[in-house]
Amino acid sequence: MPALVLDGKVLAKSREQQLKTVIDQLVSEGGRKPALATILVGDDPSSATYVQMKINACGRVGMGSQSIAMPASTSTEELLAEIHRLNNDPKVNGILLQHPxxxxxxxxxxxxxxxxxxxxxxxxxxxxxxMAMGEHAFGSATPAGIMTLLKHYDIVIEGKHAVVVGRSPILGKPMAAMLLNANATVTLCHSRTIDLATLVRQADIVVGAVGQPELIKAEWIKDGAVVIDAGYHEGGIGDIEKTGLESRVSALTPVPGGVGPMTINTLISQTLESVQRNLM
Structure with missing residues (x-):
């Protein structure tokens, strides 16, 4: 039986329609249009593309945006001053500092x-x-988007063994914490893990978040596993080798079109939530 495709592109499009409805109602009732401020430091073309994608998503749902571009020579002090300015701007509901x-x-x-x-x-x-302690906070956008994707497709997390490969502070570590909070048993690995293949073979849920093309081999993944690939590299390659997986695993994310759209969707959804929480 072919694997269930966890289609983030389709889900994000559906959620955008819901967000637009809520925002339109908020504005029609006299509320201020939610706004996301993006900060891009330097002239990296990939970063510029990602920022523009986020600005475009804001426009599709009727959300405002501020785009701040700063030169590559910007100092820490100059960037901090801009962040503090945005913190104090009541017209800004969310702030994105593009990494790296x-x-x-x-x-x-x-x-x-x-x-x-x-x-x-x-x-x-x-x-x-x-977030790790189970208190309210906006989750890191990519892992939070993955959790939304898993919930939408009714993927069982509780009691499962999840292996997260990657330990970045905005992806691997929060991903592990979110899965743990959802009652999975979690193993957090990385590129220097000894005998990574053995650990991946034990996983009911595999999350590739290491940032290295096809580091995780298809043969390591057991039949029936759920495969989440948060990587994207030139040529449409992820962190997980996909050869033959479609006929063996129970569910998997495509690259592109799986995790990426949910990252942006989570960012704009949490910006709206920031407004709603201030109205409570």
Whole structure:
């Protein structure tokens, strides 16, 4: 039986329609249009493309956006000043600092300067801590999007053994915490894990989040597993080798069109939630 395709592109499109309905109603009742501020430091073309995709998504749902472009020579202090300005701007409901920033900038200090209530990309240390402890915080956009995708397709998480390959603070680590909070048994691995293949073979749910093309081999994945690939590399290749998996696993995400659209959808959804929480 062919694997169930966890289609993030289709789900994101459906959720955008729902978001647009809510935003239109909010504005028609006299509320301010939600707005996301994006900060791009430098001229990396891939980062510029990702930021534009997020701005386009805002437009599709009727959400406002501010686009701030800063030169590659920007200092940590200059970036912090811009973040503080946006924190204090009542017209801004969410702040996205596009990763990565140039090497001379203290990225973690800048992430942590984002006000918790505007941290709609889920990048602050405080937000991560609250999420890991089961308290409210905006989750890191990619793992939170994956959780939404799993829920939509009724993928059972409770009691399952999930193996997350990748330990970045905005993907692998929060992914492991979210799965643990959903009552999975979680093993967190990375590129230096000894005998990675053996650990992956034990997984009911495999999440590729290591940022290396096809590091996780298809032969490592057991029949019936759920395969989530959060990687994207040139040529439409993910972190997980897909050869033959379609006929063996129970469900899998396509690359592209699986996790990526849900990342952007989560970002704009959490920006709307920021507005709604302020109205409570």
């Amino acid at each position: 920033v140039p090497d001379q900038i203290d990225e973690r200090a800048c992430f942590d300067a984002i006000a918790l209530e505007k941290d709609v990309d889920g990048v602050t240390t405080q937000g991560f801590g609250r």
